[in-house]
Amino acid sequence: MDMNLDKHRESLVKYCYDISKVAFGIAVLNPTVTKGPTFLELAVGFGTTLVFLGLAVLLEKDMKT
Numbered sequence: 499m500d501m502n503l504d505k506h507r508e509s510l511v512k513y514c515y516d517i518s519k520v521a522f523g524i525a526v527l528n529p530t531v532t533k534g535p536t537f538l539e540l541a542v543g544f545g546t547t548l549v550f551l552g553l554a555v556l557l558e559k560d561m562k563t
Contacts, residue, residue: 507561514554521546 525543529535 504561507557511554511557511561514550514557518547518550518554521550 522543525546526535526540529539529543
């Protein structure tokens with residue numbers, strides 16, 4: 499049972515990393531390329547990216563201990 503949980507946690511970590519990359523691309527890079535980004539757009543983009551990246555790091559850290 500513990501091995502199965504580790505596998506699901508590993509998948510969740512990968513998912514969180516992927517979501518953080520998508521959030522960064524959509525909310526930060528896209529407005530920068532297509533138009534001048536507003537401060538709010540950049541803040542939301544970076545905030546979302548950091549939340550999912552932080553969640554992935556925490557889950558991965560729990561996996562190793």
